[in-house]
Amino acid sequence: MLEYALFLGCNVQARLPQHEYATKLVFNKLGAKLYDVKQFNCCGYPLKNVSSHGSLLLSVRNLALAEQRGMDMMTLCGCGFGTLKAANQLFREDASLLEEMNVHLRKEGLEYKGTVEIKHFSQVLYEEIGLKKIKENLVKEFSGLKIATHYGCHTLRPSKVVQFDDPFEPRIFDQLVEVTGAESVPWEMKLDCCGAPLWGSNNELSMELTGKKLDNAREGGANYLCSACSYCQLQFDRVQEMMLAEGKVKQPVPTIFYMQLLGLCLGIEGGELGLDKNHLSMDGLGDFL
Amino acid sequence: MFFSALIYVAIAVFAGGMIFRISRWFRGSITLGADEISTGRRITSALRGAFATLFSGKIFTLVKVFILDVLLQRRILREDFLRWLMHMCLYVGFMMLFLMHALGRYISASLFDNYYSTLNPFLFLRDFFGIMVLIGAAIAVYRRFVASPPRLITKSMDTYAIVIIAVIILSGFFLEGTKMTSYKVYKRMVDTYADLSDAKEARALEAYCSEEFGISFPEEEGAPDEKNLQKGRELYEMGCVECHSNPRWAFAGYGISKVVKPFGLGMDKINLSGILWYIHLLAFLVALAYLPFSKLLHIFVSPLSLLINAAVEPERSDLANLATKQMIELDACTHCSTCSQNCSVGFLTEKIPNMRILPAEKLSSLKVLATKRELDGESLREIQEGVFLCTNCNRCTVVCPVGINLQDLWFHARETLLKRGVTEFSVFSPLSFYRGLRKDEIEGYKDPLARVEDVFQKKSAELEEGEKVLPLATDLRQRLSLSEQTSTFTVCFTCQTCTNSCPVVASYENPQEELGLLPHQIMRACALGMRGVTVGSRMLWNCLGCYQCQENCPQGVCITDVLYELKNIAIEITREEVRC
Numbered sequence: 001m002l003e004y005a006l007f008l009g010c011n012v013q014a015r016l017p018q019h020e021y022a023t024k025l026v027f028n029k030l031g032a033k034l035y036d037v038k039q040f041n042c043c044g045y046p047l048k049n050v051s052s053h054g055s056l057l058l059s060v061r062n063l064a065l066a067e068q069r070g071m072d073m074m075t076l077c078g079c080g081f082g083t084l085k086a087a088n089q090l091f092r093e094d095a096s097l098l099e100e101m102n103v104h105l106r107k108e109g110l111e112y113k114g115t116v117e118i119k120h121f122s123q124v125l126y127e128e129i130g131l132k133k134i135k136e137n138l139v140k141e142f143s144g145l146k147i148a149t150h151y152g153c154h155t156l157r158p159s160k161v162v163q164f165d166d167p168f169e170p171r172i173f174d175q176l177v178e179v180t181g182a183e184s185v186p187w188e189m190k191l192d193c194c195g196a197p198l199w200g201s202n203n204e205l206s207m208e209l210t211g212k213k214l215d216n217a218r219e220g221g222a223n224y225l226c227s228a229c230s231y232c233q234l235q236f237d238r239v240q241e242m243m244l245a246e247g248k249v250k251q252p253v254p255t256i257f258y259m260q261l262l263g264l265c266l267g268i269e270g271g272e273l274g275l276d277k278n279h280l281s282m283d284g285l286g287d288f289l
Numbered sequence: 290m291f292f293s294a295l296i297y298v299a300i301a302v303f304a305g306g307m308i309f310r311i312s313r314w315f316r317g318s319i320t321l322g323a324d325e326i327s328t329g330r331r332i333t334s335a336l337r338g339a340f341a342t343l344f345s346g347k348i349f350t351l352v353k354v355f356i357l358d359v360l361l362q363r364r365i366l367r368e369d370f371l372r373w374l375m376h377m378c379l380y381v382g383f384m385m386l387f388l389m390h391a392l393g394r395y396i397s398a399s400l401f402d403n404y405y406s407t408l409n410p411f412l413f414l415r416d417f418f419g420i421m422v423l424i425g426a427a428i429a430v431y432r433r434f435v436a437s438p439p440r441l442i443t444k445s446m447d448t449y450a451i452v453i454i455a456v457i458i459l460s461g462f463f464l465e466g467t468k469m470t471s472y473k474v475y476k477r478m479v480d481t482y483a484d485l486s487d488a489k490e491a492r493a494l495e496a497y498c499s500e501e502f503g504i505s506f507p508e509e510e511g512a513p514d515e516k517n518l519q520k521g522r523e524l525y526e527m528g529c530v531e532c533h534s535n536p537r538w539a540f541a542g543y544g545i546s547k548v549v550k551p552f553g554l555g556m557d558k559i560n561l562s563g564i565l566w567y568i569h570l571l572a573f574l575v576a577l578a579y580l581p582f583s584k585l586l587h588i589f590v591s592p593l594s595l596l597i598n599a600a601v602e603p604e605r606s607d608l609a610n611l612a613t614k615q616m617i618e619l620d621a622c623t624h625c626s627t628c629s630q631n632c633s634v635g636f637l638t639e640k641i642p643n644m645r646i647l648p649a650e651k652l653s654s655l656k657v658l659a660t661k662r663e664l665d666g667e668s669l670r671e672i673q674e675g676v677f678l679c680t681n682c683n684r685c686t687v688v689c690p691v692g693i694n695l696q697d698l699w700f701h702a703r704e705t706l707l708k709r710g711v712t713e714f715s716v717f718s719p720l721s722f723y724r725g726l727r728k729d730e731i732e733g734y735k736d737p738l739a740r741v742e743d744v745f746q747k748k749s750a751e752l753e754e755g756e757k758v759l760p761l762a763t764d765l766r767q768r769l770s771l772s773e774q775t776s777t778f779t780v781c782f783t784c785q786t787c788t789n790s791c792p793v794v795a796s797y798e799n800p801q802e803e804l805g806l807l808p809h810q811i812m813r814a815c816a817l818g819m820r821g822v823t824v825g826s827r828m829l830w831n832c833l834g835c836y837q838c839q840e841n842c843p844q845g846v847c848i849t850d851v852l853y854e855l856k857n858i859a860i861e862i863t864r865e866e867v868r869c
Contacts, residue, residue, distance in 0.1 A: 010633055010682030014696070042633040042680045048834065049718035049856045054637050054678075061636050079719075104639040108439045157836035158849070167840050192792050193835035200725030201717045201738060202831055208796055209833075231722075238726055 002032035002128055004074035004119065005066045007084070010042055011230040012076055015238075018274020019076050019230060022259035023121065025273065029137055029266045030129050034074065037065050043080035044087060045154075059087035060101040064112035072117040074124050076259075078229030081120040082154025085162050088118060120155050120164065122228050122258065126172045131179050139267030141181030145288035147261075148222035148253070149173050149184050150213075150236070152229035153193050167191075176258065177226055180265045182288070187220030189213050194227075196235035207243055210235055214253050224285070225255035233257050241279045254280035264289065292570065299574035306581025307589075314616040319659040321704045321730065323612035334609035342600045354599040359592040364690045368627055371428060378425030380588075382418040383454065390415050391573065409534040416465075416541040419458050426455050440629045440638065440647055446584045447624055453579075456572045464565035466545025469536050470505045470553040471562050483528045490524060497521025502536050503546055505553025587623040591691035594621035598692040615701065618693040619656045624649055628685035628695060634678055645675030648685040648695055655702050669711075676702045677715045681723035700727065707737040712744055712867040714860045717830045742827070748863045749825025777846045781812040787838035787848050793831050804828040808838050808848055815851065824859045832856075 012019045027034050040062050044055035062084065066073045075081040091098040092114045102111050119127075125134065151173050159167035168191070174184040195209035214236075217225055227233040236255035243249040256278070263273040264285070275282040315331040318324055342351070357363045362380075366373040389397050389411065397404045397411065404411065429451050433443045468474050475498065485491050496517050498504045537543050549556065556562070580586060597614055606614070628648035629635055637646055644650045654672045657664055664672070676699050685695040703724070707713065715721065716737050728734050787808040794800045794807055801807060805826035806814060814823050823829070829852060838848040 010680040013687075014681055014683035038631075041636055042682065046680055046719040046722070047634075047637075047678075048853050050715050050720075050860055051640075052853060052857050054640055057640050058634065058636055104636070107639070153833070153835040153837075157840045158847070159840060193833045193837075195833075196722065197719055197833040197835070198831065200719070200721030200723070203725055203728065203734075205793065205796060205831060206725075209792060231719075234722075234726075242729075 002124070003071055004032070004034055004124065005037050005040075005069060005071040006034040007037075007040055007043070007062065007066075007073045007075045007080055007118075009075065009077040009080040009230055010046075011234060015234060016230050016257070016277075018277040019233070019257050019259060022257065022263050022268075022273040023076060025268050026259050026263050026266060029268070030125075030133065032124070032129060035069065035071060037069065039065050043075075043077075043083045045079040045083040048083070055083065056087050056090065056097075057101060057104065059084055060091065060098075060112050061105065061110065063088060063091070063116045064105050064110040066116045067112055068110060072119060074119050074121055076121055076230060078120065078152030078155040079231050081118060082157075082162055084118045086158075088114070088116065089161055120228070122155070122173050122176055123164065125176055125262075131175060134176075134179050134262070138180070138265045140265055140289055142265065142288045143181055145182040145285075146185045146221050146223045147177050147182045147226045148187050148217035148220055148224070149177050149190065150194065150225055150227045150229075150232055150255075151191065152227065152232045153191075155228060156191065173226075173228055173258070177261070180261055182226075182261070185217075185220045185222050187216050187222065189216040194232040194235045195239070196231040199235060199239055206235075207239065207248055210239055211243065211248060214240065214249060217253050218251065222253060223288070225253055226258055226261055227255055228258050237279045252280055254278070254282065254284075256282060256285070295571075295574055299578040302578035303580055306578070310581050310586065310620060313660060314613050314620070317616050317659040317661070318612040319619070319655055319698065319701050319705055320608065320612035320615050321701050321708075322732070323608050326609045326612065331609045331613050334607060335613050338601075338606065338610050347600050350599050351596055354595055355592070358595045358599075358692065362690070364688075364692070368688060368690065372432065372625075375425045375428035375432065378421045378428070379454070380425075382421030382425060385418045386415065386422065389418070405532050407533050409538055412534045412536075413538040413540075416462070416539045419462060420541055422454060422458050426451055426458070438630060440632070440635045441626045442629070442644060442647070442650060444624065450584050453572060453576045453585075457569065457576065460565050460569040460572060462541045462545055464562055464569050465539055465542025466549055467553075467556050467562040467565060469539075469542060469546035470503060470550045471557050472504060472506055472554065473557045473560075474562060475504050475506075478529075482532075483524075485524070485528075490520070493517050493520035494524045494528075495521070497525055501525075503550050505550055505557070507554060584624055586620060587691065590617060590621040591623060594618050595692040598694060603694070603697065615694075615698055616659060618698065619652065619659060621691045621693055622649070622652050623691060624653070625690060627688050627690055628652075631684045631688045633680050633682040633684055637678060641674070641678075643671045643674055645671045646678050647675075648699075651675040651702075652693075652695070652698070655698060658702065658705065669706075672702075673706050673711050673713060676706065677713050677720060680720065700724075704731055708733070710740070711737075712740050713737060714741055714864070716741060717856075742830070744863055744867055745830075745859060746825055748859075748866060749821050752821030752824060752862075753819075754821075777844075778812045778815045778848075778851050780844045781809065781816065781842075781846050782844065783809045783813050784843065785809045786841050786843060787812070787846075790837045790841040792835065792837065793828070793833060804831060808852070811855070812846060812848060812851065815855075820858075820862075823855050824863070828852075829856050829859060 006023070008020055024034060042058045043062060044058040047055040047058065062073070073084065075084065091101070091112065098112065098114065105111055151170055155162065155164055156167045156170055164170070165172045170191070177184045189212065192213060193209060194213060195206040198206040198209070225236050227236060233255060240249060240252060240255070244252055260273045260275060264270065270276070270282065275285070315328045315335070342348070362373060362376060365376055390406065393404065393406055406412065406415065433441065433447060479485070479491070479494070483494070485494065495506055498521070499506050500518060536546070576585065580588070594617055597617060601610070601614060603611065626647070626649045629650065632646075632648055635647055638644060645654055651672065654668065654675070658672065679699050681696055681699070683696050686693070689695060700723070716724070724731070788794050791808055794804065797803045805828055806822055807828060811823055811826060811828060832849070832852045834849055834853065836849045839846070839850065842848055
């Protein structure tokens with residue numbers, strides 16, 4: 001049986017609890033076991049600007065906790081995925097850096113040897129569970145639903161580190177969306193940043209980037225965006241909502257987290273998947289089922 | 290007389306202290322924009338809010354929270370069984386002793402017509418509750434001093450609370466034990482209450498009590514005969530049992546009396562039981578008088594915090610009440626450190642020697658900030674760093690056993706500090722994502738950002754004069770960097786692919802004017818060792834970290850990673866300038 005230590009990340013715990021329920025329900029249906037590790041901390045991503053060393057310290061503690069349980073980690077967030085992957089590679093390459101980290105870890109009875117693998121949830125779905133098994137479990141399928149898939153930068157790049165998919169023409173996530181019967185529309189800005197990293201520090205630029213992507217997705221014919229990262233999801237949901245209020249977006253392109261999209265097709269109720277917790281309305285989605 | 294005076298003094302200090310603490314709830318503030326609200330309006334708003342809540346449907350929520358969270362302490366149980374057991378022992382034991390024993394004359398006596406502290410069940414219960422408290426205190430000592438998990442910090446206030454409780458209970462048990470062996474006490478009882486007809490009867494009773502209860506008599510006359518004991522027993526049953534259950538029921542005191550019996554007469558001579566009585570009462574009075582200033586204040590304020598947070602809807606309550614609520618929350622903290630142990634960035638204290646990163650430590654500093662007392666520069670810097678190094682993951686709030694909305698406290702503390710003109714670099718990081726989500730609540734949102742930019746510009750200008758070497762090649766940095774990233778910039782041949790693939794650059798008509806050095810120029814500047822111009826480039830702080838440049842670079846330069854590192858360096862070399 002597939003087993004992973006589920007790494008939620010701060011945003012999910014505080015602002016996107018629906019991602020946690022949806023993921024657990026979906027993986028339960030697909031017969032994979034996810035473990036909660038209460039002691040996991042920040043992945044280290046938000047600290048990279050101010051202290052790389054601090055960021056690594058936070059990463060290594062998560063890795064050590066997973067290793068202690070003999071499990072690999074599955075992340076729900078591209079940024080957490082990218083940060084942990086990069087840190088893991090550094091620790092594997094540089095024994096003295098790892099030892100420096102272990103000095104701190106030992107104080108709480110932990111140690112990291114470098115054995116943990118980090119998987120983005122879409123990798124687990126695609127590579128471990130497989131499209132075939134997902135398809136077998138589908139109860140219903142979308143028809144006529146056009147989705148603009150959004151991978152999220154840190155899931156794809158730097159490709160040497162994350163080794164996720166072709167960084168210029170990725171297919172994994174599109175195939176996962178298509179398995180639900182939805183159509184993944186081609187759109188030019190698919191691989192661009194959502195704008196979230198600058199939200200808070202340069203709101204104008206952040207909104208401009210988000211706005212451009214939304215326009216592009218709409219022009220591509222998308223009814224909805226589908227995201228694979230908590231930061232992107234927050235940006236397209238919460239920030240888009242604020243942009244709507246400020247008149248910076250005329251017509252919304254609501255966004256759905258992939259686990260919610262798949263959950264609906266596995267026969268899980270929208271309420272259980274926390275669709276009502278998304279800020280932008282998901283009501284129209286039912287028309288396509 | 291003297292003791293009555295002491296009791297009144299203790300009660301007066303307690304009452305004065307409580308009035309002082311409560312008045313601070315309405316005077317101080319950490320809440321953004323609440324400074325202008327007068328104390329009078331704060332009080333009337335609070336009263337209005339309290340009445341509105343009590344006479345609404347919320348009363349049912351309050352009752353539920355009172356039972357589950359205040360009385361049964363569900364929130365602690367969720368966290369850890371041992372800690373729940375500890376706190377239940379301490380609080381049930383102490384409360385029951387306070388009501389049944391300390392206020393026995395008023396409460397127990399009016400509830401039960403046959404109340405005597407020396408009669409069962411009261412005799413037994415007194416020791417039972419006392420032992421409960423001691424078990425709780427022992428677990429507390431174990432948790433704080435033996436298990437002592439990382440990030441659980443014990444301050445003098447925590448030690449004081451354990452010590453004062455232990456002194457009260459232990460002095461009580463020893464008092465009980467010495468009284469049981471004391472001939473003096475026995476004599477006083479016999480002289481006052483017993484109706485003995487002659488010396489023979491007195492001896493018989495003494496013999497019986499010595500044999501049966503272990504009282505130390507001055508003249509022990511060898512083994513008493515059976516007949517004498519029988520007589521003593523009859524006298525005991527006639528005169529004593531009405532008011533005295535068998536002292537064995539007071540198992541803790543009885544155990545102690547067995548141990549100290551050999552010293553019984555000596556203890557009588559120095560009047561040890563009298564001394565212990567003083568200690569017992571004095572310790573209690575000290576605890577009472579000092580309560581408003583100690584962490585024991587939480588006995589009153591933590592339930593209040595739980596109830597208020599159950600009733601208040603932050604979005605709908607007015608600013609005056611939010612300010613008062615946050616002041617109450619600051620006093621409700623028990624410094625149990627559950628938050629610190631669950632903090633998402635708590636592990637950073639391993640690297641950054643600032644304990645105020647930990648929520649429990651930061652909270653006590655906020656009290657100083659809220660009462661507008663002066664803080665020295667170093668403390669202020671530490672508090673500032675502490676409230677900013679926070680991912681707003683909400684875990685502290687979720688786990689807080691007394692229901693404090695910590696995340697909201699941090700938000701308000703951050704903005705209060707920023708409003709004071711503090712320069713904080715991490716406003717330029719994803720740590721301010723949450724700040725952005727609440728931007729509409731913040732006046733002068735961009736001021737702190739502009740301030741940091743100014744500092745970088747100044748530093749940049751200063752460095753440009755004569756600075757030559759970029760400290761990118763130091764050992765530490767090299768190890769910190771992603772796969773030899775530090776050296777990769779040297780192979781850049783400025784083809785501009787990075788700049789052309791950058792979504793930020795593409796967003797501006799005249800990117801160079803807006804952003805300063807562009808990515809390829811920054812790589813070039815690195816190669817030339819021009820530290821000054823890189824620090825001043827706005828490109829650094831507008832970099833999304835999206836790795837487009839790095840992915841597209843034909844030379845394999847780790848551009849994004851170099852930019853991250855430059856940001857770290859810029860902060861490091863500029864930090865000294867903004868020390869308050």
